[in-house]
Amino acid sequence: MFTRKDYIRYFEELAHVERKMIYLVNDAIAQLSDRRVINGLRKVAADEGKHYSLILDLLARQLELGESNEQRLNERENALGSVELTPLEEAGSSAGFRGYCSNLSKTGMCLESARPFRPGEKYTLNIEPYDPHEPVLERKGRVVWMREILDFYIGGIEFEA
Amino acid sequence: MTKEELLVMLRRGLNEEEKAIPLYTKHLGATLFLSGFKPELQVRVKELLLLLKKESESHAKVYGELIASVKEARQDVY
Numbered sequence: 635m636f637t638r639k640d641y642i643r644y645f646e647e648l649a650h651v652e653r654k655m656i657y658l659v660n661d662a663i664a665q666l667s668d669r670r671v672i673n674g675l676r677k678v679a680a681d682e683g684k685h686y687s688l689i690l691d692l693l694a695r696q697l698e699l700g701e702s703n704e705q706r707l708n709e710r711e712n713a714l715g716s717v718e719l720t721p722l723e724e725a726g727s728s729a730g731f732r733g734y735c736s737n738l739s740k741t742g743m744c745l746e747s748a749r750p751f752r753p754g755e756k757y758t759l760n761i762e763p764y765d766p767h768e769p770v771l772e773r774k775g776r777v778v779w780m781r782e783i784l785d786f787y788i789g790g791i792e793f794e795a
Numbered sequence: 796m797t798k799e800e801l802l803v804m805l806r807r808g809l810n811e812e813e814k815a816i817p818l819y820t821k822h823l824g825a826t827l828f829l830s831g832f833k834p835e836l837q838v839r840v841k842e843l844l845l846l847l848k849k850e851s852e853s854h855a856k857v858y859g860e861l862i863a864s865v866k867e868a869r870q871d872v873y
Contacts, residue, residue: 635827644822648847651815658811662804665796668873671818674861678854685847686812692843696836 638697645693648723650783652686653746655715657734660764664716679764713738715763717745722756722774735761742775742792750787751779759791801865801873809858812851819848 643777659679666672713735720730738761745751754777761771773793780789796804822828823844829837865873 636822636829636831638831648818650812651818655808655811656813658804658808662796662801662808666801666873667796668870671801671865671873672862674857678857679848682853685850688843688846692840696839735804 637643642693643698645689645697647784649686649689649693650786650788652682652689653714653736654786655733656682656764657716657746658684660714661716683764686714700769713743713763715761715765715768717743717762719745719751719757720760723759730757735763736762736788738771740762740779740793742790743773745791747787748785750775750782751780751789751790753779757791796873798865798868798871798873802862804867805858805862809855809862812855812858816848816851816855819844819851 650778656679657682659675659682663672663679664674667674682775715735715738717733717735719728719733731747731749731751733745733749733751735743736746737744743759743761756774759771759773759775763770775791775793778790778792782788823841829840833841
């Protein structure tokens with residue numbers, strides 16, 4: 635028997651898979667100059683974005699996660715992008731690395747990366763949304779939590795006020 | 796981006812799409828899957844999973860065609 639929790643876990647896994655594909659294809663487009671290849675990949679990128687929105691919509695509205703979760707998920711719209719993390723000297727964090735933003739608000743963001751990071755680490759974050767209409771942001775923040783999902787590390791970053 | 800870097804990226808993309816397809820369909824044949832949902836929602840979820848599967852197959856084809864054309868081309872920089 636599938637419980638509500640099983641469904642949520644399954645659709646969250648699908649959302650994670652879609653995000654990984656969005657990151658991959660957008661990273662490639664950003665590095666390419668060949669129009670033919672870019673155009674081929676743009677259609678894939680648009681579809682992946684649509685898939686991700688449909689899954690989030692299902693999670694938020696159909697699986698009735700509750701108002702607070704729905705609000706949190708809605709904040710994710712158009713918030714996908716790449717992130718360069720540079721450790722803040724005083725925090726003694728390890729080397730800088732590249733990750734992805736999957737959820738952005740005024741107070742923090744959800745970070746995803748193939749490289750692990752630890753709670754308490756502090757970074758300067760250069761956030762570049764995939765949506766070209768959204769501005770590039772620079773924030774200072776601290777890792778609040780981190781967990782491993784499949785082959786990715788996902789965590790919460792709290793921005794400095 | 797060099798030809799080799801592009802081919803690595805395209806193969807990764809193809810691999811991700813091919814790994815995702817069975818994930819979309821793994822529960823569709825199970826009688827109990829979605830049994831906790833209202834009938835209209837069951838239909839909607841099935842339609843979504845089938846759309847994801849169909850479009851992932853289409854993306855895998857796009858990646859495959861790009862891999863073939865890039866491999867054949869004499870171009871070194873993309």
